[in-house]
Amino acid sequence: MSNLLFSHSYYYRLDPKQWKNKTPFPPLGTLYAASLLRENGFEVALFDTNLLDSPKSIESVLKKQHPKYLVIYDDGFNYLTKMCLTTMREACFEMIQLGKKHQCIVIVCSSDATDHYPDYIKMGADYILQGEGEITLLELANALENETSLQTIKGLVFRKENQIQVNPKREVLQDLDELPLPAWDLVDIEGYKTIWKQSGQEFTLNIATTRGCPYKCNWCAKPIYGNRYNAHSPEYIVNEIQFLKATFGVTRFWMCDDIFGLKPNWVQEFNAELQAKNLKISYYIQSRVDLLLKENTIDCLAASGLEEVWVGAESASQKILDAMDKGTTVEQIYEATKLLKAKKIRVAFFLQFGYLDENQEDITKTIAMVKELMPDNIGISVSYPLPGTKFYDKVKDDLKGKANWTDSDDFEMLFHGTYKSNYYRKLQRFVHKEFRKQQGFYSLKQVFIKPSSLSMANLKSILKLGYYIPSAFLDTLLLKKLQQNGS
Numbered sequence: 001m002s003n004l005l006f007s008h009s010y011y012y013r014l015d016p017k018q019w020k021n022k023t024p025f026p027p028l029g030t031l032y033a034a035s036l037l038r039e040n041g042f043e044v045a046l047f048d049t050n051l052l053d054s055p056k057s058i059e060s061v062l063k064k065q066h067p068k069y070l071v072i073y074d075d076g077f078n079y080l081t082k083m084c085l086t087t088m089r090e091a092c093f094e095m096i097q098l099g100k101k102h103q104c105i106v107i108v109c110s111s112d113a114t115d116h117y118p119d120y121i122k123m124g125a126d127y128i129l130q131g132e133g134e135i136t137l138l139e140l141a142n143a144l145e146n147e148t149s150l151q152t153i154k155g156l157v158f159r160k161e162n163q164i165q166v167n168p169k170r171e172v173l174q175d176l177d178e179l180p181l182p183a184w185d186l187v188d189i190e191g192y193k194t195i196w197k198q199s200g201q202e203f204t205l206n207i208a209t210t211r212g213c214p215y216k217c218n219w220c221a222k223p224i225y226g227n228r229y230n231a232h233s234p235e236y237i238v239n240e241i242q243f244l245k246a247t248f249g250v251t252r253f254w255m256c257d258d259i260f261g262l263k264p265n266w267v268q269e270f271n272a273e274l275q276a277k278n279l280k281i282s283y284y285i286q287s288r289v290d291l292l293l294k295e296n297t298i299d300c301l302a303a304s305g306l307e308e309v310w311v312g313a314e315s316a317s318q319k320i321l322d323a324m325d326k327g328t329t330v331e332q333i334y335e336a337t338k339l340l341k342a343k344k345i346r347v348a349f350f351l352q353f354g355y356l357d358e359n360q361e362d363i364t365k366t367i368a369m370v371k372e373l374m375p376d377n378i379g380i381s382v383s384y385p386l387p388g389t390k391f392y393d394k395v396k397d398d399l400k401g402k403a404n405w406t407d408s409d410d411f412e413m414l415f416h417g418t419y420k421s422n423y424y425r426k427l428q429r430f431v432h433k434e435f436r437k438q439q440g441f442y443s444l445k446q447v448f449i450k451p452s453s454l455s456m457a458n459l460k461s462i463l464k465l466g467y468y469i470p471s472a473f474l475d476t477l478l479l480k481k482l483q484q485n486g487s
Helices: 016-021 028-039 055-065 086-101 111-115 117-122 134-146 189-197 234-248 266-276 297-304 318-323 330-342 360-373 390-398 421-449 456-463 465-485
Strands: 003-007 043-046 069-073 105-109 127-129 156-160 163-166 205-207 252-255 282-287 306-314 346-353 377-382
Touching (some): 003 055, 028 043, 028 134, 055 086, 069 086, 069 134, 086 105, 105 111, 111 127, 117 127, 117 156, 127 134, 205 234, 234 266, 266 297, 297 330, 306 330, 306 377, 330 346, 330 360, 377 421, 421 456, 421 465
Parallel strands (some): 105 127, 282 306, 306 346
Antiparallel strands (some): 127 156, 156 163
């Protein structure tokens, strides 16, 4: 059958914060779609933009390969694609135009295209796949090849007689094991390994064991996989791990699910499958503190190789957690953190400042929690209004000047919060400094208690106190000034 050139519109190099980390992941969602089309007889290729610096780089490939279809299929497992950063949107628009210049039929599947399909049609895209796109893409490709009607293809948006036709939405795929393994062979794994070496971390690949999330945090959008939760079987995932270890020598993984291991007994069965195949791996996940406290979940996670868990702590103010419809308590954050640390599992917090009606007392509580619980890492953001959320509906009237960040380190307040953007930019730097300062004090205490525990990492942490102590103090003064000025 006719060839499809798969690509996507996320460029790590165009996002300074992410590129600085030097830990890029292949476009997993794109690989699933390419694998399904290939299994159904289509000739597929991948133009992976992750490690490139300009959408113009696709033009030489279009000239050489002359694909009939250019499928810009974003990786829905990369949370940054949900944010629809303006840099990436502009890159996608340029790719669409280049595809049309070279007579391709252009098909787009992304969070942004799902939410703003008229903009993509206007830029020249022929077809938009809304939501979860694999089955829609397969039906569309078959219909175009066989010249049959597009009217009954769910999840499809296209131009018909100078009007935009929006077909009914497609139900999400429930049995994920129906999908073939992602087309990992299309990826330049060595190129990724080269970048990872610069990070100083062990090379890691991304795996998705689930799709969707059933929780209703009112700031979290689910444009691709919906407010549902479907899981691969533990057997499917362990087979994929076994393949990746045998093919690429990879034993460390980022489980990029919104929430890992929600299905009852899934973690327990996953651990049993790994043990049965004698697979020794390490991995890190995202989860919820209430979920981690169920039954023997933490014990099984530790036994299966979990090294780190990122939890959506968000805030140490119960008022804010309740306003977010988070469904967790501050007490659960404390309890889960202590249990994970007891099992030698690293704990990292996602923190969010700037939510509606947050005040200085709420902010102070969150900083105090970080200093008391001493997580191993923190990630800080300000509340970001994503289309399709209740939070977005509350603040949409404020979104007149700017509705998207340029990159993931933008930190622009897109709505009228308690303070302005300058305050929150300084706050996130201050919290990081307080966090590092606390780590330094802890290292210093440990050395006094047990001098033989001194390591290079501990020494660096202690020496950096000479910077963090005065710097954090100066930030305190500046933050107070910004509060007073309402800046």
